[in-house]
Amino acid sequence: MNNQQLAKQLETLADLLEFTGANSFRTRAYRNGARAIRQLTQSMEKLIAENEDLTRIEGIGKSVAEKCQELLATGHLKQMEEILQTVPRSVLDLLNVPKLGPKKAAALFNELQITNLDQLKSACENNLVRGLAGFGEKTEAAILAGIPIAAQANARMLWAEADQFVEQLRSHFQKCPAVKRIEFAGSYRRCSETVGDLDILIVAKDVDEVMDWFAKVDSVAEVIARGPTKMAVRLENGPNVDLRVVPNESFGAALQYFTGSKEHNVAIRQRAKDRNLKVNEWGVFSDADPEKSIAGTEENDVYQSLGLTWITPELRENRGEIELAEKNQLPKLIELKDIAGDLHMHTTATDGSATIEEMAEAAKAIGLHYIAITDHSKRVSMANGLNKKRLLEQWEEIDCLNEWMTDDFIILKGIECDILEAGGMDLPDDVLEQADWVIASVHYGQNQPSEKITQRIIGAIENPFVSIIAHPTGRLINSRPPYDVDMEAVMDAAVTHRKMLELNASPKRLDLNEFHLAAAKKRGIPIVISTDAHHPHGLRAMRYGIQQARRAGLEPKDVANTRTWGDLKSLIL
DNA sequence: GCCGTTTTCGGCCCGACTGTTTTCAGTCG
Numbered sequence: 001m002n003n004q005q006l007a008k009q010l011e012t013l014a015d016l017l018e019f020t021g022a023n024s025f026r027t028r029a030y031r032n033g034a035r036a037i038r039q040l041t042q043s044m045e046k047l048i049a050e051n052e053d054l055t056r057i058e059g060i061g062k063s064v065a066e067k068c069q070e071l072l073a074t075g076h077l078k079q080m081e082e083i084l085q086t087v088p089r090s091v092l093d094l095l096n097v098p099k100l101g102p103k104k105a106a107a108l109f110n111e112l113q114i115t116n117l118d119q120l121k122s123a124c125e126n127n128l129v130r131g132l133a134g135f136g137e138k139t140e141a142a143i144l145a146g147i148p149i150a151a152q153a154n155a156r157m158l159w160a161e162a163d164q165f166v167e168q169l170r171s172h173f174q175k176c177p178a179v180k181r182i183e184f185a186g187s188y189r190r191c192s193e194t195v196g197d198l199d200i201l202i203v204a205k206d207v208d209e210v211m212d213w214f215a216k217v218d219s220v221a222e223v224i225a226r227g228p229t230k231m232a233v234r235l236e237n238g239p240n241v242d243l244r245v246v247p248n249e250s251f252g253a254a255l256q257y258f259t260g261s262k263e264h265n266v267a268i269r270q271r272a273k274d275r276n277l278k279v280n281e282w283g284v285f286s287d288a289d290p291e292k293s294i295a296g297t298e299e300n301d302v303y304q305s306l307g308l309t310w311i312t313p314e315l316r317e318n319r320g321e322i323e324l325a326e327k328n329q330l331p332k333l334i335e336l337k338d339i340a341g342d343l344h345m346h347t348t349a350t351d352g353s354a355t356i357e358e359m360a361e362a363a364k365a366i367g368l369h370y371i372a373i374t375d376h377s378k379r380v381s382m383a384n385g386l387n388k389k390r391l392l393e394q395w396e397e398i399d400c401l402n403e404w405m406t407d408d409f410i411i412l413k414g415i416e417c418d419i420l421e422a423g424g425m426d427l428p429d430d431v432l433e434q435a436d437w438v439i440a441s442v443h444y445g446q447n448q449p450s451e452k453i454t455q456r457i458i459g460a461i462e463n464p465f466v467s468i469i470a471h472p473t474g475r476l477i478n479s480r481p482p483y484d485v486d487m488e489a490v491m492d493a494a495v496t497h498r499k500m501l502e503l504n505a506s507p508k509r510l511d512l513n514e515f516h517l518a519a520a521k522k523r524g525i526p527i528v529i530s531t532d533a534h535h536p537h538g539l540r541a542m543r544y545g546i547q548q549a550r551r552a553g554l555e556p557k558d559v560a561n562t563r564t565w566g567d568l569k570s571l572i573l
Numbered sequence: 574g575c576c577g578t579t580t581t582c583g584g585c586c587c588g589a590c591t592g593t594t595t596t597c598a599g600t601c602g
Contacts, residue, residue, distance in 0.1 A: 023574080024585095025574065025575080027574085032574090032575075033574085033575090055575095058575095060575090061574060061576080062575090063574055063575085064574075064575085098600090098601090099591085099592095099599090099600065099601085101600050101601080102599095102600095103599060103600085104599070104600085133593095134593070134594095134598075134599080135592090137592095138592060142591095186602090199602085225591075227589070227591090228589095229589075230589060232590095232601095242601095244589095257587095257588095258602080260602085265587090266585095266587095267586095269586050270585095270586075278587090279586090280586090281587090281588075
């Protein structure tokens with residue numbers, strides 16, 4: 001059982017406990033424990049095998065540690081089995097219905113014996129729900145309307161998808177004369193891998209005018225709520241969008257508040273409390289004079305009033321950024337303009353849709369100084385992968401293009417060489433030796449047991465001609481889990497053999513994730529951010545990779561392709 | 574259940590909105 005599975009079990013236990021009316025701080029403790037486990041780069045299995053003291057990990061106490069040991073030893077939790085004797089697992093679906101929380105869901109189960117969404121629907125249609133204490137006609141109707149939403153719950157959009165809704169909304173509001181300031185907050189602003197709802201903050205000349213304008217967005221399916229300062233809508237085939245209209249003197253405080261994350265804000269508000277201050281979405285207030293706002297117009301002032309430098313939204317996860325801000329030691333995070341070259345892309349020779357020259361021209365147009373052409377190797381037959389002969393021909397063509405081009409731009413002779421199922425590389429060393437840049441990656445046998453797939457990847461790292469491992473965990477966000485690879489072992493091998501690891505910038509990959517990236521940085525493993533572009537427009541995906549790198553705290557020096565090609569090469573040779 | 578250079582007990586972030594209520598509980602972020 002890996003860390004993600006372990007965390008998932010603890011979260012399910014928390015959900016079930018909440019349903020049975022357990023102490024809310026207890027359920028929170030389980031969720032915090034799950035969060036801590038998700039963020040670990042070492043495997044819990046290994047830590048336990050080595051008899052490490054798990055309670056040294058923040059958020060994990062005696063009880064959570066025991067739960068982990070039990071899960072790894074037996075595969076299940078006795079406590080969870082006991083709860084499932086009385087409450088079927090399907091009740092957890094009820095919690096996905098908007099406006100149904102643990103209390104109301106438990107009432108439905110206890111009073112009406114409702115255990116799943118179908119039964120809930122039928123009970124609403126037969127007007128049974130309105131009769132329960134605390135429920136009424138409106139609640140019943142809202143639940144009925146929310147059941148289809150619950151059925152497709154848990155689907156968070158990729159950040160890149162959310163960005164399209166944001167651009168649409170931004171241009172809609174730009175035409176509204178009553179809007180004075182506008183900003184999108186929430187997980188979108190933090191550049192999270194996935195985004196649930198969107199949050200818009202607006203300073204307005206006229207609140208009603210802005211809210212009326214909001215309701216006129218083309219794709220609004222339903223106005224969920226509308227009050228004096230807050231309005232929420234659901235978009236057709238899209239996310240829920242919350243709008244908050246705030247006075248200008250509160251804009252910075254509201255932006256801080258609604259950007260989150262929850263964990264960051266909890267810590268920020270605790271910090272305020274320790275200083276006899278109170279932070280809320282309206283401003284920063286002193287206990288001595290609770291009427292008078294000390295800061296709030298600009299976000300920067302909110303942080304300053306707490307003795308902190310401004311913290312970029314990507315870092316707001318309460319993973320040490322507050323302590324660094326206090327000492328003015330926040331990293332100078334990498335930016336898109338720092339990137340000098342792109343070292344992973346495909347052409348018409350395999351599954352790309354543009355020629356080498358077209359890719360080079362597109363790369364020049366966005367200011368890059370070098371690219372590597374890295375088509376697939378022959379094992380990837382689906383993509384018409386290159387054998388030795390075709391690859392050598394492609395490299396001759398690249399030699400000609402480099403000679404023919406008069407500027408300083410460099411096209412590198414590369415290959416994305418498959419790591420075969422049985423281990424070993426898909427092309428012989430005497431070919432790889434002639435390349436400028438060799439990417440090794442797994443495409444087949446992704447479900448192999450941890451030991452096997454880890455050894456395959458380490459085997460590739462040990463090959464003297466391999467430069468880098470691409471998309472090292474293979475996950476696709478929302479659709480495919482990572483390989484069961486031991487990334488600690490892979491990183492150890494990368495250090496030993498002076499190899500690099502890729503951050504694949506494709507918005508549905510973003511592989512490595514932020515935790516692995518931070519761990520790689522700590523070990524001094526150079527990261528290369530690559531687009532894996534299959535067409536010229538694909539080179540623009542670099543921005544998603546930059547966002548991911550920033551959330552991991554990466555600086556230009558941590559990312560190899562901020563360097564010239566000559567300097568980059570010296571890192572691995 | 575977790576945590577602790579004031580603590581091993583007593584806290585644990587905080588406000589808006591809704592619906593069901595006549596002063597508040599539940600949900601949400």
